[in-house]
Amino acid sequence: MPACNGSTFLKRIRKLQAEVWIDGQRINGNICDHAAFKGLLKSKAKLFDLQMDLKNSGFMTYPSPLTGDLVGTSYLSPRSREDLEKRRLTTQEWAKTSGSMMGRSPDYINTALMALGTAWDAFQDKNNRGKNLKNLYEHARENDLTFSHTFVSPQVNRSIGYYEDEDEPLSAQVIKEKKDGLVIKGARLLATQGGITDELLVLPVGGKFIKDSFVYAFSIPSNTPNLKFICRESFAYRDSQFDHPLGSRFEEMDTIVVFDNVLVPWERIFLYNNYTVAISMYKESNFYPFLLHQTAARQVVKIEFLLGAAQLLVDTINIGEYQHVQEKVSELIIGLETMKALLLSSEVEAKEDKRGTMIPSANPLYAAIITFSRLYPRFTEIIQLLGASGLISIPTEQDFNSTLKDDLNHYLQGAFCNGEEKTKIFRLAWDISTSAFGGRQTLYERFFFGDPVRLSTGLYNSYSKDLAVNLAKSLLDK
Numbered sequence: 001m002p003a004c005n006g007s008t009f010l011k012r013i014r015k016l017q018a019e020v021w022i023d024g025q026r027i028n029g030n031i032c033d034h035a036a037f038k039g040l041l042k043s044k045a046k047l048f049d050l051q052m053d054l055k056n057s058g059f060m061t062y063p064s065p066l067t068g069d070l071v072g073t074s075y076l077s078p079r080s081r082e083d084l085e086k087r088r089l090t091t092q093e094w095a096k097t098s099g100s101m102m103g104r105s106p107d108y109i110n111t112a113l114m115a116l117g118t119a120w121d122a123f124q125d126k127n128n129r130g131k132n133l134k135n136l137y138e139h140a141r142e143n144d145l146t147f148s149h150t151f152v153s154p155q156v157n158r159s160i161g162y163y164e165d166e167d168e169p170l171s172a173q174v175i176k177e178k179k180d181g182l183v184i185k186g187a188r189l190l191a192t193q194g195g196i197t198d199e200l201l202v203l204p205v206g207g208k209f210i211k212d213s214f215v216y217a218f219s220i221p222s223n224t225p226n227l228k229f230i231c232r233e234s235f236a237y238r239d240s241q242f243d244h245p246l247g248s249r250f251e252e253m254d255t256i257v258v259f260d261n262v263l264v265p266w267e268r269i270f271l272y273n274n275y276t277v278a279i280s281m282y283k284e285s286n287f288y289p290f291l292l293h294q295t296a297a298r299q300v301v302k303i304e305f306l307l308g309a310a311q312l313l314v315d316t317i318n319i320g321e322y323q324h325v326q327e328k329v330s331e332l333i334i335g336l337e338t339m340k341a342l343l344l345s346s347e348v349e350a351k352e353d354k355r356g357t358m359i360p361s362a363n364p365l366y367a368a369i370i371t372f373s374r375l376y377p378r379f380t381e382i383i384q385l386l387g388a389s390g391l392i393s394i395p396t397e398q399d400f401n402s403t404l405k406d407d408l409n410h411y412l413q414g415a416f417c418n419g420e421e422k423t424k425i426f427r428l429a430w431d432i433s434t435s436a437f438g439g440r441q442t443l444y445e446r447f448f449f450g451d452p453v454r455l456s457t458g459l460y461n462s463y464s465k466d467l468a469v470n471l472a473k474s475l476l477d478k
């Protein structure tokens with residue numbers, strides 16, 4: 001089955017029956033109907049329907065190089081700037097359905113698989129691990145699979161000198177080699193959407209003190225025996241779209257992943273005990289530029305959404321004449337235009353690599369992700385500063401369906417609308433900026449791509465500063 005629609009996707013997830021725990025209980029039955037997941041899964045299903053919509057078929061799908069059947073563009077290995085544009089448009093078309101509140105729409109990890117799978121030869125060894133990766137990429141693309149992923153070890157002790165040396169494994173590690181595969185025991189953080197995607201992609205954790213038993217990468221079905229996903233508290237705590245316009249539809253859930261002696265078949269492993277590959281794999285596959293290109297495309301839509309929400313607040317209580325309000329909204333406009341410029345510049349400066357893959361330029365994309373991790377918390381703050389107490393005077397749908405309706409419509413009216421219309425807008429702004437769902441979004445945009453401090457260090461170390469230094473030097477003695 002190539003590119004699929006929403007109902008095929010939901011059928012697969014329903015059948016999966018992965019071991020997912022929430023509030024101390026293992027989920028039995030249809031996870032697609034569970035209060036914590038049903039909103040998100042319905043929203044994800046709509047993404048698949050959108051890609052199958054004929055009016056989008058020009059850019060959201062392309063003919064598979066294996067079969068000629070249409071497959072999803074997020075799997076497209078770009079050969080030209082036009083391909084990069086197609087990838088960007090696909091991401092943005094999906095992002096618009098949620099105002100980019102679904103950070104893990106399937107295109108995120110599909111992009112990772114595309115990058116790794118295109119460079120499969122770099123993983124090839126006498127055990128055919130590169131071929132395993134190629135098979136994984138093709139299998140995912142041809143079946144339109146969805147993935148969650150993990151590459152962070154438990155946050156136990158992050159000091160520079162810490163070296164895990166416990167009898168009982170903490171970070172997931174290889175504890176046994178068997179005839180049919182590797183046995184993994186221990187935990188990994190933090191798989192967003194863990195247990196509700198077809199597969200879990202497990203990538204090596206970074207760090208200087210990496211042990212042999214940590215040098216592995218594989219993908220396994222989410223329902224692999226002894227693989228547990230432990231959920232945090234759900235932020236989809238009300239069904240009502242009026243009450244929780246975002247949380248009720250786009251709450252993605254984050255999970256701790258526990259490998260309780262999980263057997264990973266050899267054919268699923270594309271890296272094991274090979275430091276050379278572990279160190280070079282991200283650079284060799286252009287993993288980061290591709291993931292950042294998807295990320296920046298999504299984040300552009302997110303700022304646009306926040307800008308729209310901020311302007312709705314301004315209009316609703318008619319505060320647009322104040323200069324500081326104009327300045328605050330302008331901050332969003334400047335952020336949007338900056339992110340758009342960085343994204344497009346990554347495409348203009350794209351270059352072909354030795355495999356003929358068109359690689360977006362990394363520097364503008366690093367600048368974008370680091371900038372965005374600072375902008376986003378400021379933008380949610382601006383929404384709070386503009387909305388003020390209106391963000392908390394937000395009665396529920398039930399209130400508006402009760403005898404209170406007339407009072408609420410009258411006393412909560414806005415400059416040009418009744419109380420119910422105003423509450424709808426302010427509930428949206430509250431769910432962006434102030435609810436538990438909104439708080440998690442802010443944390444997500446700060447950290448999901450890694451610690452922004454260390455990302456800046458990476459940029460400092462990789463950025464060629466010679467031209468700038470020479471320019472400064474040239475002016476020293478004039």
Ligand SMILES: Cc1cc2nc3c(=O)[nH]c(=O)nc-3n(C[C@H](O)[C@H](O)[C@H](O)COP(=O)(O)OP(=O)(O)OC[C@H]3O[C@@H](n4cnc5c(N)ncnc54)[C@H](O)[C@@H]3O)c2cc1C
Nearest residue numbers: 149150151152155158190191192443444447448450451453
């Ligand atoms: C909502 C959310 C969803 C996420 N989803 C996923 C997912 O699906 N898959 C996944 O793999 N990961 C996911 N992550 C995890 C993300 O990759 C990490 O948050 C990120 O890499 C930072 O690691 P950490 O959280 O362990 O923070 P830590 O590394 O523990 O950092 C904590 C603090 O210590 C400082 N610090 C620690 N070590 C150093 C150092 N060496 N140098 C300088 N400062 C240091 C940091 O700057 C920070 O202030 C998610 C995170 C969030 C918040």
